[in-house]
Amino acid sequence: MNESLENLKLELRRGCLVLAVLAQLREEHYGYTLRKALAEDGLEIEESTLYPLLRRLETQGLLTSEWREEDKRNKRFYKLSKEGKPVLRQLVEEWRALDESLDRILREVRV
């Protein structure tokens, strides 16, 4: 039962991660600071999930990246791309509509 619950929770979070990452990357970050920024906002993501996700979003053209030296160390900085901005806008609209619907549905559920 616990395993099933964990899987359901994972599935629930999976779709939100992309939205959270795209939104957070309106400002430039490298992998570790992005993870910290998300965690500070209450969204903990495993490193082994986040870093490959960044690559995937870059391949899809939603993010851009560049290697740059900071604090005497080369880091790969990611940022929302020009193509990513309208996608983020549409995803946010979709999320809000979904949130409203779910809110109405869940009002009936007693926890």
Next chain:
Amino acid sequence: MNMLERYLHAVARLLPKARREDIIEELRTNLLAQMEDREEELGRALTDDEQADILRRHGNPTLVAGRYREPNLGLAFGIQLIGPELFPIYRTVLGMILGITIVILAVVAFLLSRTTHETITLARLLAPLPIQIIVTTLIFILIDRGKDHVLNRWDPRDLPAARPVSEEGPTGRNIFRLLCQAVGTAWLALTPHWPYLMLGPGALYLPAMQVQFWPQYPFFYGAIVALLCAGLVLDFFVLFRWLPRRRARVIELALRGLGLCVGASLLIHGPNYVTSPYKEVANWANETLYICVVIAVAIHVWLTASELRALVRDRHQMLPAGQH
């Protein structure tokens, strides 16, 4: 940071070659930043246990590398049989097994049809493939079932020592490999003058059998030896890092292209490479040489295609998004 390097090495071994360096560099940066943050928090250097804890939380190298390969692919029939972490490894292993089997079956079928003149049906030829697919899939389903128990039970402190993945540079092993290559090339270059090197005592029968090679043979043989020598020089330059690796790969690809032209010409001229008043001897020699040329060209095509694909993929990786 020795443990970190061992961890990164374990991940690197399972990553696609073209993106390996880039991904590892990024992982190193992120993990070092995390470790330094923790050190700052504690006000002291991390102990081995604390380093191991960070790496353990980062994940098993096999699963971490798997996530960089293909996104969200898995095998499912109603329920998930092989998850996305193991699926890329399953696909690679299955591809390798089937590829090797198909090559072996093709060669065996070719040899059988030549020697026994027996017709081999496609169904009979391909019969082992479904069994291999089923067995490999079952093994991976079992691994996937127990992956949490197997893959999560690991300790970063037990990871093997890191060695350079690219094996570049004048190491004893690389120098020995280059020497073997040189000896092989010299052997091939000297064989026409001393057939004994290839045929052993059988070379004594050559004059009696009056075997004659076709007239253009010295040109083709010379071209093959020249290409091997050029490859040798190239490897020598790469070994001592006198040539940028990327440029060396382009030159190597050009040499392979020339090699393919030579191979294609040999195939077109085949199988009449030698003549002899003794028909059976000529037939046997021609068929053997033809099979050798077919196998050599097939291997060459495969290597050239792999190299070309890797070069294109590397270039793709180096371009900024939007220019792909």
